[in-house]
Every structure is written in C-alpha cells, then in structure tokens.
C-alpha cells in the first residue's frame with residue numbers, strides 16, 4: 226500500500242489517541258501521573274490484538290514453545306541471583322539548588338541543565354520498585370515489583386521440563402507487566418515506569434546458541450513486517466561489546482524509526498547459561514538439564530527475544546497512520562484529506578463496522594440482524610449517526626478494515642455492500658455468504 230506520509234506528526238497522534246479512545250493520560254482528572262498511560266476502549270483492543278498475534282506466532286504455532294504466566298511478586302533472592310540488586314541501576318546526580326535529579330550519563334556538562342546549579346556526586350540508583358509484603362511496613366518483608374518477566378521463566382525451568390517432558394531446544398513464552406523506576410521516562414508510551422513485556426526464553430544446547438540467536442533475530446524482525454510495519458522504518462542494530470548487559474554474550478535490537486528517532490522495539494540476547502547457573506547456585510536446587518541423547522548434564526544456553534507490548538502497539542499505530550489527498554473515487558468529494566489508519570486487519574481494534582445507509586425505520590430490523598450476525602464472529606461496531614461518508618471516515622481513522630452497508634436494496638435482494646478501507650472498493654454480497662467471505666478476507670487479505 227503506497228503511503229503519503231513517512232511518519233506522522235506526534236501532536237496529531239496524541240490528539241487522535243485521546244479523541245477516539247486509544248490512549249488517555251493516567252489519573253488525568255488529578256493532573257496525571259508522570260509517564261503513565263491508560264488504554265481506552267479502542268486502544269485496549271489494539272493492544273490485545275498485538276499480544277494475541279505475538280502469542281499465536283511464538284507460542285501456539287510452534288512445536289518447540291510453551292507458555293507461562295508467572296507472578297509479578299517473587300522471592301527477593303531472585304533479584305540477588307539475577308544481578309538486579311547489584312547491577313540494575315543508573316548513575317544519578319541531584320542539583321543542589323533546585324533538587325531535580327538527572328542521569329549523569331545523559332548530561333553533557335557538570336551543572337544543572339534547568340538552573341545551572343551545582344550537582345552532587347553521582348550515586349547508583351536502583352531502578353526496581355520496592356514494596357512490602359504483610360500488613361506492617363516495619364516488620365514486613367521487602368519485595369520488588371519485577372523489572373522483567375524473564376526471571377519468572379528461569380525459576381520455573383525445572384517445573385516446565387518435568388511437567389511437559391520437553392527436550393532441548395525448546396522455549397517458554399510469557400506476556401506480563403514489569404516495572405522500572407526510570408529516572409527519565411518519556412516519549413508517550415515508549416518509555417514508561419509500568420509496562421508490558423512479551424518475552425521468550427529459548428533453551429538450547431551450548432554451542433548451538435549463535436545459530437539460534439540468528440534464527441530468532443530473523444523471525445522476530447519479519448514478524449513486525451508481516452503485521453504491517455514498513456521495512457524502511459525498521460532496522461537491526463547489534464550491541465557494541467561495551468554496551469552488552471552483564472548477562473549477555475551478544476545482543477541485537479530491532480529498532481523502529483519513531484518520529485523522535487530510532488528506538489528499540491525488541492532486543493534479542495544470547496544470555497548464555499548465566500541465569501540458570503546463578504539460580505542453581507543461589508537456590509541450592511538443580512537447574513541443569515540432562516540430555517538423553519548425549520547422556521550429559523549441562524546448563525542450557527538461553528536465547529531471549531524480549532519485546533515491549535506498549536512499544537510495539539505504538540509502532541503499529543504510528544506506522545499505519547496516513548493522510549491521503551488525491552483519491553480517485555467518488556468518495557473524495559466528501560473532503561479533500563482522508564485520515565486513514567492502515568493497521569493490519571488482524572490488529573485493528575474493530576474488524577467490521579455495520580453501517581445502515583440511514584436511520585430509516587424500514588432498514589433497522591435488517592441492519593440489526595446483520596450486526597448480530599457479524600458481532601458473533603468479529604470485533605464489530607454499529608454506527609448509524611450522521612452521513613454514510615462521515616461514518617466511513619470515522620472507521621478509516623481508527624483502521625477498521627471492512628465496512629458493511631445495509632441499504633434499501635438489501636430489503637429486496639438480501640445483499641449488502643462490503644467496503645475495503647485501503648482501496649475503498651465495494652462489492653455486493655448475499656448476507657448468507659457474508660461471514661464466510663469476511664473470515665476468508667481476514668485470513669488472506671483482499
């Protein structure tokens with residue numbers, strides 16, 4: 226689909242997100258809470274579809290994958306073993322005059338960028354959120370909100386091996402919330418303190434890890450393309466050796482060209498056997514693996530494709546936005562610019578909109594019964610307010626791939642018109658064939 230825009234204006238996206246119910250500022254009536262966001266009625270559907278597409282692609286469709294949903298709260302020793310207590314920090318400085326805090330590695334001078342005041346020495350600021358288990362803060366046990374979903378997978382490795390009898394290579398996928406007390410969050414939903422991850426830990430025999438790393442890099446990159454992100458707005462970036470996390474041997478980032486610059490959507494890391502070794506050591510339980518074929522016992526190496534749900538959702542949303550001026554159909558008379566979101570048909574919040582030609586009473590029973598038929602099969606919306614042209618535009622703007630129109634001919638011939646969002650082509654179909662045809666289009670496109 227050729228597009229008019231390389232990427233959209235962020236202010237337009239922010240206003241559209243709020244106006245149509247994709248994303249709202251959290252606690253807005255109280256003035257908001259820094260860098261936290263809520264997904265509205267359409268945003269929650271879009272985000273849910275992103276997660277479903279990921280889950281199907283990396284868990285359901287693969288024989289070498291299983292799923293997991295582990296708790297956010299974990300034993301505090303987990304974070305000692307993982308290295309988060311020791312290493313998961315940013316260097317923080319504070320201004321002696323205005324008391325604002327900054328990451329020292331992001332400052333170009335050694336004075337406050339806000340008021341030019343002098344700064345304190347840098348100290349390490351741990352990014353994990355702390356809280357207490359039990360009713361009394363003083364005597365309660367200090368626990369952390371997990372900063373990544375990965376550790377829930379590692380500590381369950383023996384449970385999953387025993388329960389499923391899976392043999393290497395195999396992986397465990399998980400989607401869930403994680404929390405990082407970032408010093409400088411920002412850029413809408415790109416960097417937030419509360420976020421959702423979709424992660425795989427893929428366990429392999431040491432020595433085969435490099436091959437598996439490349440295979441995952443490839444398939445994860447193509448996943449974003451297959452759900453509609455334009456190839457020219459994606460790139461792969463390998464980490465420099467000095468940039469690698471303490472547990473990683475090699476890492477590739479899949480980056481998206483956001484309006485403010487390139488940013489990470491997903492990192493694919495070779496975590497070696499670091500985590501399993503450490504949990505084996507810290508827990509005293511065995512996390513090694515017995516290989517039936519080679520009759521050896523060893524710690525598997527781990528390939529970790531770790532993506533951000535919120536970032537992916539934002540990238541799909543941004544990349545699909547377009548403003549079309551010269552459309553060569555009769556619809557162009559409705560206005561000279563068509564705002565349209567070309568969201569992939571499986572990600573769009575609403576799949577099918579049912580639009581009666583008018584609010585005429587004679588149309589109503591048939592329109593309602595068509596809507597009932599559609600909503601049993603698809604995410605659907607019924608809209609009979611304002612002119613049909615306006616309603617097409619409202620659906621285009623939120624990315625609804627198919628609109629079904631019921632008109633007066635329908636009452637005679639039991640046929641409806643199906644309109645395609647991208648081409649604006651219309652075809653007439655018998656109601657009896659409607660769900661079958663729409664299912665087929667949803668699976669294969671037009």
Ligand SMILES: [Zn+2]
Nearest residue numbers: 320323337340
């Ligand atoms: Zn200052």
